[in-house]
Amino acid sequence: MSPALDERDRIRAAMARILDGTPERSNGALTIVALAVEADVPRNALTQRHLDLKNDFYERVKARGGTPDVEARLRKRVVELKKTIANKNDEITQLRADVQGFLAENTRLTLENQELRDVLSGNKANVTPLRPTPNPDR
Known part of the structure; x- marks a missing residue:
C-alpha cells in the first residue's frame, strides 16, 4: 500500500x-x-x-522538557488504580477463603441441628452408632 x-x-x-x-x-x-x-x-x-x-x-x-501535566496526572492515576486493583484482588482471595470456611461450619451446624432435633423428637436416627458391647467374659 x-x-x-x-x-x-x-x-x-x-x-x-x-x-x-x-x-x-x-x-x-x-x-x-x-x-x-x-x-x-x-x-x-x-x-x-x-x-x-x-x-x-x-x-x-x-x-x-518533559511530559505535559495532563499526561503526568493520568500516569499517576494509572499507578493508583493498579494498586487499588491489587488490593481488591487480595481482598477477593481472602473472601473466597472465608466462604469455604463458612460453608464447612454451616454444614457442621446443620448436621448438629438435625441430631438435636432427632433427640428432642424421640425419633431414632437413620444411622445407629457402633459402640462396643460389654463382654461378660472379660
Whole structure:
C-alpha cells in the first residue's frame, strides 16, 4: 500500500496540534502512537517511511522538557488504580477463603441441628452408632 500524497503534511499538522495541546483525534500524548492517530496514518508511516518526521517530533518533545501535566496526572492515576486493583484482588482471595470456611461450619451446624432435633423428637436416627458391647467374659 503506497502512502497518501499528503501524508507528510498531515503528520506535520498533527505534530503542531499535539505540541500546542490542541489534539483533534488523539489523546494528545507525546508519543508516536498518538501522533499517528492524530495524523490519521499508520504507525509504521512514522517508524519506517518518515523517520525524519519521527525524529523531529521526539526532538521537539525533548526540547519542551518533559511530559505535559495532563499526561503526568493520568500516569499517576494509572499507578493508583493498579494498586487499588491489587488490593481488591487480595481482598477477593481472602473472601473466597472465608466462604469455604463458612460453608464447612454451616454444614457442621446443620448436621448438629438435625441430631438435636432427632433427640428432642424421640425419633431414632437413620444411622445407629457402633459402640462396643460389654463382654461378660472379660
